[in-house]
Amino acid sequence: MIMGKMELIMLKKDTSWENSSDWYKKAVGEKGHYYHSHIILPKGIPLLDFSRFENPKLLDIGCGQGILSRAIPHSVGYCGLDLSKSLISEARKLAKDREHQFIHHDATKPYPIPRESFTHAASVLAIQNMEDQASVLKHASLSLVKGGLLLLVLNHPCFRVPRKSSWGYDEKAKIQYRRIDAYMGDLKIPVETHPSKKEKSPVTFTFHHSLSYFSSILLKNGFIIEKIEEWCSDKKSEGGRAKAEDKARDEIPLFLALLAKKERE
Numbered sequence: 001m002i003m004g005k006m007e008l009i010m011l012k013k014d015t016s017w018e019n020s021s022d023w024y025k026k027a028v029g030e031k032g033h034y035y036h037s038h039i040i041l042p043k044g045i046p047l048l049d050f051s052r053f054e055n056p057k058l059l060d061i062g063c064g065q066g067i068l069s070r071a072i073p074h075s076v077g078y079c080g081l082d083l084s085k086s087l088i089s090e091a092r093k094l095a096k097d098r099e100h101q102f103i104h105h106d107a108t109k110p111y112p113i114p115r116e117s118f119t120h121a122a123s124v125l126a127i128q129n130m131e132d133q134a135s136v137l138k139h140a141s142l143s144l145v146k147g148g149l150l151l152l153v154l155n156h157p158c159f160r161v162p163r164k165s166s167w168g169y170d171e172k173a174k175i176q177y178r179r180i181d182a183y184m185g186d187l188k189i190p191v192e193t194h195p196s197k198k199e200k201s202p203v204t205f206t207f208h209h210s211l212s213y214f215s216s217i218l219l220k221n222g223f224i225i226e227k228i229e230e231w232c233s234d235k236k237s238e239g240g241r242a243k244a245e246d247k248a249r250d251e252i253p254l255f256l257a258l259l260a261k262k263e264r265e
């Protein structure tokens, strides 16, 4: 049987962003991409509330080129895990703190760190790129002390399902709306890094799950959700449809932040 490019892509097991790492290094740079610097870091870091613990230590799951390590206060210990060797090596190069550790590791497999050695864990725009998300939470939970905090920052699973959601414009009502074609089912969605290059583009994967899936795997792994935040884009449009586009941006959030506390093993 001869397989097509899409079938071969779907069989690809490694979910790392190694093949897209050159592009991702440039896109994020030292200070983060637009949404890191305008929304995710200014809203996400206060949620982690490091002052709750005397010696806070953060485990960053799917750390990429280490943007979160460069944004946290100096007093916070840090270890980042990622499956891309190039992104881990870029994270080491850009590190501001020589004590910060970066480990090349698959976050769905047992972690090479002592149990209960972290007060905090975070996964920023990364858990949706990992296949077995329940295992990620299991290992995150084992790494955390009781009472430890876990922050998941997600592309909002209700409104941003790659290939299955899109903007539309209602000419009569002059309303920009969001169209959702699929939501409840689990999906493995290939995403081209450079869509204009078509077949030649590197591919990453999004593993889509509903909000209730996250709630259930958190509970199963000993976490109770403390807080949910939904973050909208602060960008502004220009041109004829600016009002409708700005309104839609204020109504439909881009990101979902789930802050959970480890209550038990």
Ligand SMILES: C[S@@+](CC[C@H](N)C(=O)[O-])C[C@H]1O[C@@H](n2cnc3c(N)ncnc32)[C@H](O)[C@@H]1O
Pocket: 015, 016, 017, 018, 028, 061, 062, 063, 064, 065, 066, 067, 081, 082, 083, 084, 087, 105, 106, 107, 108, 123, 124, 125, 126, 127, 129, 130, 131
């Ligand atoms: C969108 S990037 C986010 C990186 C970083 N958190 C940030 O905000 O820039 C997703 C990251 O997840 C990593 N990743 C995918 N599957 C992984 C796995 N199984 N274990 C560890 N990292 C993984 C990729 O290599 C990539 O660096």
